[in-house]
Amino acid sequence: MAKKPPAKSSIMDxxxxxxxxxxxxxxDNFSNVIMVPISDIYEISLASGEQMHNRISYSVTEVKELAGNLKDIEPNGLLGTGLLQPIVLRKNxxxxxxxxxFRRIEAFKINNALEIPSIVLNNISDATARFMRNSENLKRENINPYDEIYGIIENVALSLxxxxxxxxxxxxxxxxHxxxxxxxxxxxxxxxxxxxxxxxxxxxxEVGALIERLVILNMNTLILDALKENELNYSQAKEINKVKDDEIVKKLLYFVKNKNSTVSELREKIKELTKSDPKNNDSFVKKALSKSSFQEKDYKKLDSGNKARADKILKEINDLKIQLEELIQ
Structure with a gap:
């Protein structure tokens, strides 16, 4: 019997x-908004025992600005706190x-507030809590490319x-396909x-554009760290990720961060830093990518023992070729 595709879970409902x-x-006049002690608020704890980490970077400057704005609005806003929108919690x-x-809580801490206006939800499953957390992050204008792609894929998984x-x-x-x-x-x-x-x-x-961005999840950790800090955009990260020398990658990241370079300027910088020495035309990569001198006629001349060894080597070469094609895609 053919497998049935997973139906959408009840999360969306x-x-x-x-x-x-x-x-x-x-x-309704915020009738269900209550003050919750900040010290009593925790990160989501999943049934597996794992704590759901907050995979977002944030600007300390922005949080300080928010804290200042809250002070300016007091004693107006929700329950006299200056806050216009309550945070959302689940009771577990x-x-x-x-x-x-997250940012509102951090801003309240800066202002030495002990409680924060909250809406508390009951009987919320782990999957729904995770979906809601991701959705909240994805609405942010300055979400970094790594957090964005991770959150989208997790929500696809949760939905299905x-x-x-x-x-x-x-x-x-x-x-x-x-x-x-x-x-x-x-x-x-x-x-x-x-x-x-x-x-x-x-x-x-669209699905095609999402698939293209999957490469982000497997980028060099140096590039990932820069992406998470919003120090470069996806197009720049994609170009730098083509470089395999970590020292050159570091120089390129510094170049992008301090020069505010365009992708075209970045490509020129990559050419400058990775140009090959004319004395090394017969490089390892050039030799590795050149056509093999091993022909079928040579294979047929081998005795049974060496043919078995050749079969094993050729299989390994083919597997490595597949991995190489996946890498450069």
Whole structure:
């Protein structure tokens, strides 16, 4: 029996109900907004025992500005705190766990506030809490490229009740299908429809553009660190990621950060730093990519023992070739 594609989970229905209740609280004189001690607010603790980390970078300057604005608005705003929008928490046993409001909490701490206006949600599953957290982050104008792609893929996985790894695997399968390297089964066709529908509902990208950005997850850690700090954009990161020498990568990151360079200027800098020495025309890479001198006629001359060894070596070469093609794509 053919596999059925994973149906959309109930997350989206639950999210719509939550959004409706939150909106009602916001328009009904904030009747469900309460003051919660900041010291009682924790990060989301998943059923697996894992703590859900807040995968976002933030500007300390912006948080300080927010803290100043809150002071200016007091004693107006929610419950006299200067805050215009409450944070959203979920009640998990005796714990209050943050779904949204990280910067607002940090700003309240700067102002030495002990409590913060909150909407507390009950009976919220781990999956829904994670989806809501990602959605909140994805709405930010200055979200960095790494956090953005990670959050989108996690929400695709949560929406379809599959794992993060399975979501990436299928997105890569779509890429191979679109390039003619593989074909879709009936299951894959239905899965493609589901993935496309979910992606359009949660982010600004079409599936093809999202797939192109998967490369971000496997970039050089030096580049990833710069991306997370919003020190370069996706196009710049993609160009620098073509360079395999870490020392040159560091120079390029410094160049982008301090020169505010365009992609064209960056490409010229890459050429300047990676240009080959004329004395080294017969480089390792050039030799490795040149046509092999081993021909089929040579293979046929081998005895059975050496043929077996040749078969093994050729298989290893073919596997490495596939890995190389995946790397440069």
């Amino acid at each position: 639950e999210i719509r109900e939550i959004e409706s209740s939150v909106e009602k609280a916001m328009t 046993g005796s714990r209050f766990e943050r779904i949204s409001g 009740s599959i794992t993060f790894k399975e979501a990436i695997s299928f997105l890569n399968k779509i890429k191979n 679109n390039s003619g390297k593989t074909s879709f089964s009936d299951y894959d066709k239905q899965m493609y429809i589901s993935v496309t529908d979910v992606v359009r509902g949660i982010c600004k990208y």
